Amino acid sequence: xxxxxxxxxxxxxxxxxxxxxxxxxxxxxxxxxxxxxxxxxxxxxxxxxxxxxxxxxxxxxxxxxxxxxxxxxxxxxxxxxxxxxxxxxxxxxxxxxxxxxxxxxxxxxxxxxxxxxxxxxxxxxxxxxxxxxxxxxxxxxxxxxxxxxxxxxxx
Amino acid sequence: xxxxxxxxxxxxxxxxxxxxxxxxxxxxxxxxxxxxxxxxxxxxxxxxxxxxxxxxxxxxxxxxxxxxxxxxxxxxxxxxxxxxxxxxxxxxxxxxxxxxxxxxxxxxxxxxxxxxxxxxxxxxxxxxxxxxxxxxxxxxxxxxxxxxxxxxxxxxxxxxxxxxxxxxxxxxxxxx
Numbered sequence: 597x598x599x600x601x602x603x604x605x606x607x608x609x610x611x612x613x614x615x616x617x618x619x620x621x622x623x624x625x626x627x628x629x630x631x632x633x634x635x636x637x638x639x640x641x642x643x644x645x646x647x648x649x650x651x652x653x654x655x656x657x658x659x660x661x662x663x664x665x666x667x668x669x670x671x672x673x674x675x676x677x678x679x680x681x682x683x684x685x686x687x688x689x690x691x692x693x694x695x696x697x698x699x700x701x702x703x704x705x706x707x708x709x710x711x712x713x714x715x716x717x718x719x720x721x722x723x724x725x726x727x728x729x730x731x732x733x734x735x736x737x738x739x740x741x742x743x744x745x746x747x748x749x750x751x
Numbered sequence: 752x753x754x755x756x757x758x759x760x761x762x763x764x765x766x767x768x769x770x771x772x773x774x775x776x777x778x779x780x781x782x783x784x785x786x787x788x789x790x791x792x793x794x795x796x797x798x799x800x801x802x803x804x805x806x807x808x809x810x811x812x813x814x815x816x817x818x819x820x821x822x823x824x825x826x827x828x829x830x831x832x833x834x835x836x837x838x839x840x841x842x843x844x845x846x847x848x849x850x851x852x853x854x855x856x857x858x859x860x861x862x863x864x865x866x867x868x869x870x871x872x873x874x875x876x877x878x879x880x881x882x883x884x885x886x887x888x889x890x891x892x893x894x895x896x897x898x899x900x901x902x903x904x905x906x907x908x909x910x911x912x913x914x915x916x917x918x919x920x921x922x923x924x925x926x927x
Contacts, residue, residue: 641825645896646895649895652813653890656887656890683816684815737895738890738893743890743891
């Protein structure tokens, strides 16, 4: 497994497509906690479960004023079809061109496979990584670690 | 190893001897086809262990991908408030391929309960907090999909065919 960025590291900034004609920067959502969920691919069964789960837990994340961003190397059109199919209520970012560039910055890119790790980052409101976790690619990491990390953030 | 963060209490739906040495707990979704397949397997596990096992069911509906899961969970809770939880639970899984509001109302009537009362309860969201409480207890305990089983408060990872569950339960017995 890759060595992902650890707690205490400033979260590298990025700007990525969030829809085919819109972009989103990490800097734009600063001021509130951010949950960055790298996942290998749209449509693959485990990711589907993971994103479907986060979709249901969203109100709990929002209680901490946290913004959830999904991110994979799939393109924006693929993301929009996936999000519509699964009725996802949070943005999916396309780390598509140059492929995996943002994942690489976070140490979450799988060179041989060409997709990202299943890596989670909770970034505090000042832009510092407060918690990170890399799950085996075939295992849905669930949401308990994220919720705990959010609770432990200083108010 | 993920563990159950919210212990079993009398508020839970418990089938079998409440003081049994073994507990099999399932987080399930009534519209999830895997849970539908697990249903008869759980029955066989219960038959295998008899009085030594209690079975607990908690709701874990993935409402955005399963549009009928929330209503089904609330209908089972409605039946539960009328002392008929397990009958409704079984009926929903046994008729899962026809799941929808008409089925839930028909099953309610089949149990001799008032379908109009269920309709009102669904509209008012009467049992929504109960279902959400179950769901969040699962999230806290590391439930990441359905069905997820816990054996004596420890998450059972891997396959859940009859032989897997029986072996895992027997192993827990040996520890106890």
